[in-house]
Amino acid sequence: MNEGSAGVIDPYAMLGLERDASGEAIRLAWRKAAKGAHPDAGGDTDHFNRLQIAYELLQDPVRRRVYDDTGYDPQLADPKDLEGVLMLESLVNEVILDEREPGSFDPVAAMRRKLSDDIVKSRFHILELERHRARVRKHIDRLGRRPETDVLGSMLRARSEAIADAIRKTEKQIETIEHTYTMLEGYSYEVEVLAPLEEVEMDVAEPQRGEAAE
Template identity: 70%
Template sequence: MPKTGATVIDPYQLLGLPRDANDAAIKAAYRKIAKTEHPDGGGDVDRFAKVTASYELLKDPVRRKVYDDTGYDPQLADTADLKGLMMLETLVNDMILDEREPGSFDPVAGLRRKLTDDILKTRFHILELERHRARVRQHIDRIGRRPEADVLGSMLKARTQSISDAIRAAETQIEAIERAYTMLEGYSYELEPEPLPKAAE
């Protein structure tokens, strides 16, 4: 499994600010750090980009509110995290639309089961694609070529490339699913206790 949790930059931590920092404090913190971190002054380009991105998030009241409420910002999140978040977003919608009474079922366990099922299905799909690609390659090895043009060979090679692209896409999908799964680590769900059976009179 990949790393646990989510790797999103904490703009408050990066700028050395408390959560309730006002606009003046945000601007002052940014200017102070920018003096030492700016690439023109010998600072690191990547770190300066993160500092600037953090400042831009905190000075935008809408983005800041979303970050404060969710802990995420699309522009600061790791790409793998964003893919995992999109995966979870769909599943959370399914959880919300479930008509069963909250507490009567464990939606977190359901999310984990769904992600596990998706990984298994995607791995099976990759195996099928690999078998198909191997068959196409065997045809390529066995087919005779006309000297002036190899139309069939070109078509079969193009098909092999398409299958390889599909395999790569499926592997990326598995990475996103695994990332979503790790984001669920540490969560539990409190179920309503089962009613005790009535004693016989």
């Protein structure tokens, strides 16, 4: 959560604090900054409001922990960003648990592939749901009506609506995955370039030939 993220400031930078600042240090920094920024003292209202937001965020242990872990304020961030953060957190955990040597693979590319695969799977799932719902609708159209309570018709209509709800949820999930993918834009990762096996073997063999010549 910084100036480039939905226009929200970094609370630590706003109050001139280190990230490990104590509660007392936060209060002192707030009082010092607010004293000259208060509108009654001729300060700018917008600047004072930003100081107030920064102070409230850092004084709330839950909001501060979420900000420290994600860079987002849970009360001010776009819900889509928070959903994306949760999805990225899961992907980051997978990278941390990957036992391959850092630099031997590109974790950012792996995250992008995982998100892309999830989008494809979700779209395929929607197609399956739509086919299933179409079959239910055909059953409803062909079902003879009883003069009493239409138990079977009610059940089939309820099933059709449940499938429609599942489709809507999956579409929402796709939107979240796509938004999460955009949050990875701009990132790159330096992967070590290993020499081809043939070159490595030649490097190892060369001293042996030299030793034999001696």
